[in-house]
Amino acid sequence: MAEDEQRQQLLCEAATNGDSKKLQTLIASGADVTYFNKDGFTPLMLAAKNGHADIVKTLIDAGAPWNALSPSNLSAGDFAMDLGHQDAFDILLNTGIQAELILGTIARKENKVGDLDKDYLEDRVSFSEDKIMDANSKAVMMAWEKPLMEAHAKAVCSGGGHVLNVGFGMGLVDTAIQQYGPVTHTIVEAHPEVYKRMCASGWADKENVKIVFGRWQDVLPQLGTYDGIFFDTYGEYYEDLREFHQHLPTLLKPGGIYSFFNGLCGGNAFFHVVYCQLVSLELESLGYSTQLIPLPVKDCLGEEVWEGVKHKYWQLDTYYLPVCQSLEESE
Numbered sequence: 339m340a341e342d343e344q345r346q347q348l349l350c351e352a353a354t355n356g357d358s359k360k361l362q363t364l365i366a367s368g369a370d371v372t373y374f375n376k377d378g379f380t381p382l383m384l385a386a387k388n389g390h391a392d393i394v395k396t397l398i399d400a401g402a403p404w405n406a407l408s409p410s411n412l413s414a415g416d417f418a419m420d421l422g423h424q425d426a427f428d429i430l431l432n433t434g435i436q437a438e439l440i441l442g443t444i445a446r447k448e449n450k451v452g453d454l455d456k457d458y459l460e461d462r463v464s465f466s467e468d469k470i471m472d473a474n475s476k477a478v479m480m481a482w483e484k485p486l487m488e489a490h491a492k493a494v495c496s497g498g499g500h501v502l503n504v505g506f507g508m509g510l511v512d513t514a515i516q517q518y519g520p521v522t523h524t525i526v527e528a529h530p531e532v533y534k535r536m537c538a539s540g541w542a543d544k545e546n547v548k549i550v551f552g553r554w555q556d557v558l559p560q561l562g563t564y565d566g567i568f569f570d571t572y573g574e575y576y577e578d579l580r581e582f583h584q585h586l587p588t589l590l591k592p593g594g595i596y597s598f599f600n601g602l603c604g605g606n607a608f609f610h611v612v613y614c615q616l617v618s619l620e621l622e623s624l625g626y627s628t629q630l631i632p633l634p635v636k637d638c639l640g641e642e643v644w645e646g647v648k649h650k651y652w653q654l655d656t657y658y659l660p661v662c663q664s665l666e667e668s669e
């Protein structure tokens with residue numbers, strides 16, 4: 339066996355057994371902390387699986403990627419979380435949050451935020467009973483989300499008054515909002531076909547409804563202040579959500595409730611936790627507290643739901659519904 343390969347195997351063994359001294363010697367002699375063994379595991383995953391928090395820390399400090407995935411799409415954080423290794427989990431969670439905070443800052447500085455949204459808005463969409471699909475067979479919105487949308491509507495309508503929803507989709511959240519009889523109900527929608535369809539189905543004729551056609555980024559000056567706000571767009575990045583949050587102090591009345599579709603990293607449980615924490619921290623810096631209410635979704639999500647859908651954007655058993663309000667009000 340080549341010397342390099344042998345060194346890598348010894349590194350994996352040290353990570354598995356928690357042999358800190360040996361691990362440090364191997365790293366000092368040039369062992370590669372980004373290595374994947376024949377089963378597709380990195381030394382960091384092996385250390386996390388076995389709950390060796392000190393080894394996890396050493397590997398992270400030596401540059402091991404916290405977000406590498408095993409063949410079954412699990413990261414070191416997933417292993418620590420699933421097996422209840424709290425110390426290792428905490429180190430990986432903090433590493434993930436720090437990394438994403440830094441990457442976000444760099445991307446914003448270099449203006450490297452993508453332009454997915456514009457492509458989606460220029461393409462055709464197709465409507466069926468249980469979903470809206472984009473031109474690439476990805477789901478824009480799906481009916482399985484109905485109970486979630488109802489729960490979001492309940493949260494943002496809890497104070498009554500004036501309600502804003504960004505992103506109409508299938509109108510599920512708007513239908514639920516209407517049931518609470520808000521004084522006014524403003525809907526922002528940017529896709530021409532979705533807009534046409536919502537008008538054709540009578541939304542523009544409802545007495546308390548105001549439809550604002552356009553990208554939320556472009557129509558902000560047409561908006562007012564609201565007691566409840568819900569945000570759920572498609573084809574946008576985390577950075578767009580983050581940018582929307584910068585406008586909350588202008589859009590949300592004191593004492594108002596804000597919520598958003600929390601599909602952040604919906605394909606991986608650990609990354610989802612990282613992003614739930616990240617978004618809560620960023621909202622806190624703007625003066626908002628975030629409560630994440632767990633809702634089980636396993637029962638409304640059979641495999642058949644995803645037939646013909648290219649990207650399975652949600653794969654977790656629990657949905658965490660965010661309820662945000664100003665820190666002063668929540669104290």
Ligand SMILES: C[S@@+](CC[C@H](N)C(=O)[O-])C[C@H]1O[C@@H](n2cnc3c(N)ncnc32)[C@H](O)[C@@H]1O
Nearest residue numbers: 505507508509510511528529553554570571572
């Ligand atoms: C996931 S769907 C919303 C689903 C909706 N919550 C429901 O209950 O049916 C996202 C919607 O946001 C719209 N959208 C995408 N980007 C937007 C933007 N920048 N401004 C406003 N609407 C946008 C899409 O056209 C789509 O109708």
